[in-house]
Amino acid sequence: EDTYRLLMTGAAGNMGQLLRPLLRREGRIVRLADLTEVGDLQPGEETIAADLTDADAMAKACQGVDAVLHLGGISVEAAFDDILSVNVVGTQNLLQAAVEAGVPRVLLASSNHAAGFYRRGDVPAGSDGLPGDLPARPDTYYGWSKAAIESMGALYHHRYGLDVTALRIGSCFAEPSDARALATWLAPADAARLVEAALSHPEPGFRVVWAISDNTRRWWSLSGARTLGYEPAEDAERFAQSRIAADGEPDLADPLHDLVGGGFCQAPLGEPM
Ligand code: NAI
Ligand code: 15L
Numbered sequence: 001e002d003t004y005r006l007l008m009t010g011a012a013g014n015m016g017q018l019l020r021p022l023l024r025r026e027g028r029i030v031r032l033a034d035l036t037e038v039g040d041l042q043p044g045e046e047t048i049a050a051d052l053t054d055a056d057a058m059a060k061a062c063q064g065v066d067a068v069l070h071l072g073g074i075s076v077e078a079a080f081d082d083i084l085s086v087n088v089v090g091t092q093n094l095l096q097a098a099v100e101a102g103v104p105r106v107l108l109a110s111s112n113h114a115a116g117f118y119r120r121g122d123v124p125a126g127s128d129g130l131p132g133d134l135p136a137r138p139d140t141y142y143g144w145s146k147a148a149i150e151s152m153g154a155l156y157h158h159r160y161g162l163d164v165t166a167l168r169i170g171s172c173f174a175e176p177s178d179a180r181a182l183a184t185w186l187a188p189a190d191a192a193r194l195v196e197a198a199l200s201h202p203e204p205g206f207r208v209v210w211a212i213s214d215n216t217r218r219w220w221s222l223s224g225a226r227t228l229g230y231e232p233a234e235d236a237e238r239f240a241q242s243r244i245a246a247d248g249e250p251d252l253a254d255p256l257h258d259l260v261g262g263g264f265c266q267a268p269l270g271e272p273m
Helices: 014-022 055-061 080-101 141-160 188-200 223-227 236-247 262-266
Strands: 004-009 028-034 045-049 067-070 105-111 163-169 206-211
Touching (some): 045 055, 055 080, 105 188, 206 223
Parallel strands (some): 004 028, 028 045, 105 163, 163 206
8 A cells, every 4th residue: 555644643632633634635644543533534534542651552553654743642741650651651652663563754742841941041152043952951740751752762763763853842822822932833834844844854864853933033943943844934923913912022031931941940840730
C-alpha cells in the first residue's frame, strides 16, 4: 500500500482539533489517536483509542505508519507521578513502538517550558532571538518532562536512526489568549506549515527548534525552524490592539514577560493547573 499514514497522538485535544483540517492531503491518511476514539471522521481520517501508558496499544497504533506527530500527553503542570507516567513513560512507549514498527520519523510536541527559565537578557547580541536548542531550563515538572522527551528523542535517534524533530511550541491556540502570547503565539496555520516542513525535509536527523509564528514581538529565534524549511506567514501583532486594551501594555521587565516560561516559572510545582 502506498498511502502515506500519519499517526497523530493527542488528536482530541486543542492542537489536534486545530490541525486536523489543516493536515488533510490527497494520498495521506491521518490516524487520530487519543484516550478514546475521535468523532466526526472526515475523508482521509481514521481513529484509534490508545492510551500512551499502554505499550501494546502504542505498538498497534504505530502499525503501517510513515510518521508520527506526537501531541498526546498532559499539557500543563500536574502531579509528578502523572507527568512521569503519561509524558515520559508514554513517550518512551511511543518511541519504542515506532522503532519496532519501522516508522522512520517522529515529531515531538515539546514546549517553551522545557526552557522556561531563560530570559530576554540571554538573547545573543546580533541574533534573531534566543536559540531553539539551548540546554533545558525547565520551569515545572511539566517542562522537565518535555526536556526529558527531547533527550529521549536524541537517544532513539543516535541508537536507532529514528529521525526526531522536537518542537518547542510557544502558545498554539486559535488566537493569542493574553499579552504574553503576542510574543509566543504559534498560529495554527503556521503549526501546520512547520509540521509539513518537518515531515518533508529529506534529512531532519535530530533537532530541537522553536515553534512560533513570525510575531513582531517575538524574542525566540526562527532560524532553527527555518533551516527545516519552515516559512511562517502569521504575526500575532494583528491582535495587539485588542489584547492590550484587555491586558494593558506588557511590562517587559515583569517576570511574566521577561522569562520564557512566563507564569509557569512561579506556579507551584506539582499542583495541577
Ligand atoms: P491538550 O491538553 O488540549 O491535548 C492533549 C491530548 O492528549 C488530550 O486530547 C488528551 O486526551 C490526550 N492525552 C492525555 N493523556 C493521554 C494518555 N494517557 N494517552 C493518550 N492520550 C492522552 O493539549 P494541546 O494544547 O493540544 O497540546 C498538544 C501538545 O503540545 C501537548 O503535548 C502539549 O504539552 C504541547 N504544547 C502545547 C502548547 C500549546 O500552546 N497548545 C504549547 C507547548 C506545548
Ligand atoms: C504549554 O506548554 C501549554 O501546553 C499551553 O497550554 C500554554 O500554556 C503554552 O505552553 C504557553 O506557554 O503559552
